[in-house]
Amino acid sequence: MNSEIEELNHIMIKYIAALKVLETQIEIINDDFQYIKKYNPIEHIKTRIKSADSILAKLERQGREFTIDNVINHVNDIVGIRIICSFKQDIYDLIDLLRDSNMIKVIKEKDYISNPKESGYRSYHLIVEVPVELINEKTYVKAEIQLRTLAMDLWASLDHKITYKNDDVNKEISNRIVQFSNEMMDIDDRMSELIEKKKKLEEGDK
């Protein structure tokens, strides 16, 4: 397994390069969006690199051996970017731009906003491929993009702090956490409506 760990270090060069390319391209889209629409859809961005341990754990949960081929083909979120938006509509606007991009190829989508996880988790996940040019190799590398609103992120931060180091958190607490998620979703929906209404009022002013 040591040689797999070594080879993993090798391919991480590619994944980290892909993460840089992806972050740069999303910054470019955001700058251009802001220029065109005088409106900034992204509140902030976080990047993430999966540790060797987490990659191993993910393959184990899938019942797969730890080989480099399995890593490349079955762990799609080795690197990822989280995009936090103010409103739900911003997320859908960004997804449309990502789908239209020639450089970022969307190869899989999971809508945990319309279909939240049992825990209450909501976000929109995309698996994408970006071109990476290394010294002796030109290739495409997979990465994950998570999009969520400030309210979904607030909930995730709560969920993380509540369940951390407490595996058998009692039933009552987890029920309440799901309930918070639903309330957040409701607020998100109404805030999105309000901002759309305001945009229309402004257009009416012209």
Add this chain to the structure above:
Amino acid sequence: MNSEIEELNHIMIKYIAALKVLETQIEIINDDFQYIKKYNPIEHIKTRIKSADSILAKLERQGREFTIDNVINHVNDIVGIRIICSFKQDIYDLIDLLRDSNMIKVIKEKDYISNPKESGYRSYHLIVEVPVELINEKTYVKAEIQLRTLAMDLWASLDHKITYKNDDVNKEISNRIVQFSNEMMDIDDRMSELIEKKKKLEEGDK
């Protein structure tokens, strides 16, 4: 007035120094808190420097002339730091630490959490003084600290995006924004209760 602008540039050296001292000390408190309690009360920090125009506008609203003395004595928030916490209890814990600090002297407090502004704005404001040692001068400089939860910050972000460039936003919209603020506050309270409950459950486990 040009000489005032020049002198303003001069005193800004002190205010920017104060902001650096304040940010450093809050990072130190946060690091130490995390070490002692294995818990991180601060989600993120933002620093802010008031522009010459905003300083001028503030004095005008106060009906005061633009003199350096008036700037120093009547504009307390020339520089400021915003601290975003996960839960309301984190805010009160941090305020206690700031009140106990010898270095950061709290000279004024405004509790817009218990007494929100009419707009729905909630945050806890402190005016503080920090020691600054320049090359030829040792002095104390005022700065503002704003503390708020993720939910209060989410609301502020909404409020900023909704009212921006729309001075006569209609009554209905502003009413809804106040209502969002109340709902956020309610969620904050219940999340704070939940995290305190969880802490007690964990202590009971020991």
Add this chain to the structure above:
Amino acid sequence: MNSEIEELNHIMIKYIAALKVLETQIEIINDDFQYIKKYNPIEHIKTRIKSADSILAKLERQGREFTIDNVINHVNDIVGIRIICSFKQDIYDLIDLLRDSNMIKVIKEKDYISNPKESGYRSYHLIVEVPVELINEKTYVKAEIQLRTLAMDLWASLDHKITYKNDDVNKEISNRIVQFSNEMMDIDDRMSELIEKKKKLEEGDK
């Protein structure tokens, strides 16, 4: 001319995007180089964006009018990256990698290392083109890459501090600055020889 300034702001979006793409790609090359050769050719990197004033001044020196077409076609260094290397050999290694790159297209080279400017200035300049994907446009944008050693950079820093705000610096001073440049070049050459010699000694050890 105001509408030109406005349009200049518009095209700056592209140039700033190009700078980001270029910086990212150079970081990727550096990371990969370090992985393959266990040696880091780059000491540090600085990015630079030309101000509207400097663009105007450059066109004036060229005897050209301030039009967007002239900016795009005749100002090749609107954005640029400066790469500082330890040794001269590192510069030539990097230039080879840049010439081999499919993404970064080298369209012009100026070797101020072999042929220093009269002032004593030494650096290797490349004008390159990089692909930029904006929301509604896919295009190629020009940028400048300057490569220099630590010794050349030290000299440039001296030159900048000596000549700054002193247009008629006397003949004696400028002669000495040229002499420093020659001495620096001599040291660079001998240091490059020494590091190459050491690399061969190490290979002999194997």
Add this chain to the structure above:
Amino acid sequence: MNSEIEELNHIMIKYIAALKVLETQIEIINDDFQYIKKYNPIEHIKTRIKSADSILAKLERQGREFTIDNVINHVNDIVGIRIICSFKQDIYDLIDLLRDSNMIKVIKEKDYISNPKESGYRSYHLIVEVPVELINEKTYVKAEIQLRTLAMDLWASLDHKITYKNDDVNKEISNRIVQFSNEMMDIDDRMSELIEKKKKLEEGDK
């Protein structure tokens, strides 16, 4: 020894706090210097934290046991800051300001500029003490400040790359490295003279 490692982690909180305080104060001095003299004495700053392994190795070289008392009393450079200046005179100007500071207490000086190490290493080292206010403790913590010119730093970078992973570097190479150090020193002296001469010329202009 494990409990010593744990306690080391504990005291590192203080040392990292001291490093932040020191870096902030040096930034403040630099900003103020720049404002007063319209001249920036610092090219760049690097901070450094000694690893547990290096602390252990240092105590071993001193023939001392690994106890927290020995760490605190006999390892003065657990954290440090390196200040790179353009010219030698900048270093002496900064040292004067540091000696005059009430906040940063200079407790030891080593002048490796006038008295370089056998290897050719040149820098000015200060051991200082800075005040640190933690949550439950107010204390003074030691740190090291290294000051060097760009030329000394260039030499150190060469020395590091040449001797790295090559313990028995042959006599000829190390002789040449010492020689480079002497040549660099000579250039530094003449550049310092030149900049002083230029300052006088400018004063004569007035």
